Amino acid sequence: xxxxxxxxxxxxxxxxxTPAVCTSSARPASHGHAPDVSPAVDMSRPMYWDxxxxxxxxxxxxxxxxxxxxxxxxxxxxxWKQLSNEEKIAxxxxxxxxxxxxxxxxxxxxxxxxxGVFIFLGFTGLVVWWQRVYVYPPAPRTFDPEWQQKQVQRMxxxxxxxVEGFSAKWxxxxxxxx
Amino acid sequence: MSLPxxxxxxxxxxxxxxxxxxxxxxxxxxxxxxxxxxxxxxxQAYADFYKQYxxxxxxxxxxxxGIFESVRPSGE
Numbered sequence: 001x002x003x004x005x006x007x008x009x010x011x012x013x014x015x016x017x018t019p020a021v022c023t024s025s026a027r028p029a030s031h032g033h034a035p036d037v038s039p040a041v042d043m044s045r046p047m048y049w050d051x052x053x054x055x056x057x058x059x060x061x062x063x064x065x066x067x068x069x070x071x072x073x074x075x076x077x078x079x080w081k082q083l084s085n086e087e088k089i090a091x092x093x094x095x096x097x098x099x100x101x102x103x104x105x106x107x108x109x110x111x112x113x114x115x116g117v118f119i120f121l122g123f124t125g126l127v128v129w130w131q132r133v134y135v136y137p138p139a140p141r142t143f144d145p146e147w148q149q150k151q152v153q154r155m156x157x158x159x160x161x162x163v164e165g166f167s168a169k170w171x172x173x174x175x176x177x178x
Numbered sequence: 179m180s181l182p183x184x185x186x187x188x189x190x191x192x193x194x195x196x197x198x199x200x201x202x203x204x205x206x207x208x209x210x211x212x213x214x215x216x217x218x219x220x221x222q223a224y225a226d227f228y229k230q231y232x233x234x235x236x237x238x239x240x241x242x243x244g245i246f247e248s249v250r251p252s253g254e
Contacts, residue, residue, distance in 0.1 A: 157243035163227045
């Protein structure tokens with residue numbers, strides 16, 4: 001018998017299924033748990049889930065029905081025109097825990113995510129700054145302004161990209177940039 | 179509350195009939211735009227460059243600048 005103490009497992013269709021910790025589960029936890037541990041979910045029985053991408057779970061939300069619920073289920077077998085709106089909603093809530101609107105409700109999580117991203121980016125910037133001061137060796141001599149000037153002059157002498165590119169922008173008669 | 183049965187077949191075909199002409203038209207437009215904004219001006223730039231190009235003069239200018247190893251500037 002498969003038992004799961006916590007967290008997520010691969011379930012249906014190789015998708016990840018997060019089981020709702022559901023009070024109407026058929027098998028209650030038997031041994032004494034620490035107060036924060038949720039009861040073990042029996043993964044070999046059909047499960048209920050609230051998921052936006054996999055709509056119809058393997059079992060209804062409430063499968064232990066009270067007498068009133070049972071009579072409502074009997075009434076459901078007849079014509080649905082005889083059901084009042086409250087009864088229809090009650091039947092829905094027997095089968096499902098959350099509506100799609102409730103599942104899709106917006107949260108403020110994005111602020112936390114973005115904040116965390118910026119905090120780590122900022123910290124990384126500080127690390128890089130420290131490295132620039134204490135770790136980096138001196139720059140190669142090819143970065144000196146004098147060297148760069150001579151490099152540009154040599155590129156112009158060699159006529160680098162004379163049609164549309166580098167040397168095309170230099171006026172060789174007036175010896176200046178166009 | 180009896181709803182009409184939704185369309186069950188031909189969904190891909192319908193999507194293709196709608197999107198493929200648009201895709202082909204836009205691709206063609208992109209290609210034509212690229213041709214007339216990039217390749218034609220580039221071809222013209224090269225034509226204009228070589229119309230007035232004197233290879234010997236350019237070579238001598240480069241030689242005098244001292245970039246070649248096979249021929250040194252005429253002074254040395």
